[in-house]
Amino acid sequence: MIQYKTIALIITTGILAVLPQFLNPYWVDVLNNIGIYAILGLSLNIIVGHTGLFNLGHASFFAVGAYTAAILNTQYEIPVLWLIPVCGLSAGLFALIVARPIIHLRGDYLCIVTIGVNEIVRIALINNVFGLTGGSNGIFGIDRPNVFGMTLRTPMEFYYLILAFGAVTIFLFRQLEYSRFGRALNYLREDETAAQGSGINTAHYKLAAFVVGAVWAGMVGNIYAAKMTIISPESFTFWESVIIFVIVILGGSGSIPGVILGAVLVVGLPELFRDLANARMLVFGAAMVGMMIFRTQGLLPQRPRKYTLPQGRRNGEGGE
Template identity: 50%
Template structure:
């Protein structure tokens, strides 16, 4: 057995063991820790969606909570006002989030860098303020009394039910993002991220692929919003503010841009670290911020950064004039 195959099998074994532990966790955990881990799975889904935009395509999005809000309000309105079953609201929320991604992405993606960030920030605030002022969205009070969902004949009521629902959704989202990362589209995103002009010279349409990244990220955010609405049974505009977008972006950067395992790690850390520091009361966010500053100073590429491919020996030899030195 080669060292590479041994590492691959060890990694697969560790992954299988981790998944088994997560599925058995509700048997030994209290409701408090079930709630904490359920929130962590929720942020894993959101961070994986934002990673498509920021990590794969290299676009700075400061208004990602807007798509999360669109999904949540779509489910909230359809279930409380029109009494639509939860599962039927899911495709509606995904479609509306995708449409919103196109509406904001089509004009904004012709911009770059800070200008794009400002536009996405404005979009996020527009969605929040609109939700705060519309009667249909419950104005500042939001929507309450959202019914618990029934999935394939099983009514989700307990904390354990939502734990397993979000765990399964996080796994499915991760596998989908991994498949997308290694696809032709994923490679095009990475080329655009590294050098947009060079990618265009190679025949890649930067606008088309950046818009696709925006839509994919919007759909994932919208789907996460549907689960958030039925889990909390009440939503309000304050849940979708700028700081929510920053927190999701922080998970992506903390773990490692474009690195899926790192994004998952970052999402867990932004949920678990404040909880672990709860005994310090008002100091915990100060300590959390200090840890983040230290991490960004000593490891700015993230805790689990994407590795770089090593150039084959033949390639190094060619660059050195064929002598291999």
């Protein structure tokens, strides 16, 4: 079983590594977008999928990261990729300050507050808060990132940056999922009262989930800013949050492969429907309803955890 998984992993990695060589730059760029949204989806998955917190304002954390990168890069000329930790830190700090007073709110109340935060952030960016965000035009002229002396320009070069970042993300989030922390989040999602009764500090863990998700979204914001070289408030609207949210739920909340598949569908399908022109989003909306009706748990839901008993205790010898 483990061998089979390893082989599948090697093959997938191989395909992903050579894929852009066979595609034109347009489709490589589509893949890049899928990658960015997949990582954003994975970061939201910590909050929505694992902890069960109803966050419809994830784009605000993404925005804080992207604007941190843009402002520090254009004002102080710090190389953009060096700013990745700073972007994560600023988004995480923002999440901590915002989520701290509202973390105890019940599901749907939390939902509207996160939407509200997203709107406030967007309006603040449009109104050129502190004279730093450039108003509704946004910030342009962000430097191209530089990796080991090579400047990344083409979609294909970015593809490998995003792929590498995605691989690190998947690896770390998988570790997180199987850690004590991840199990605590799942417990909290399934039954908050029972989790509290077992000594899990629910407010603390919820806040931690929010901050971890936000930190990651902030770092993705950095890569997004570097890729686009122009960012403006319209990239961080409520609908952006909706797309990330849909990726998580449609793909299968709590499941890493599910979220990635969700990103492929949500970002990729509208590209395939390009021929439909204006009716594209109409079909997309109908597809969202249809997919939820036919796969209510999402396409690849989180599988229940399995624990194998230690060898000798298999056949009913062990007590408990």
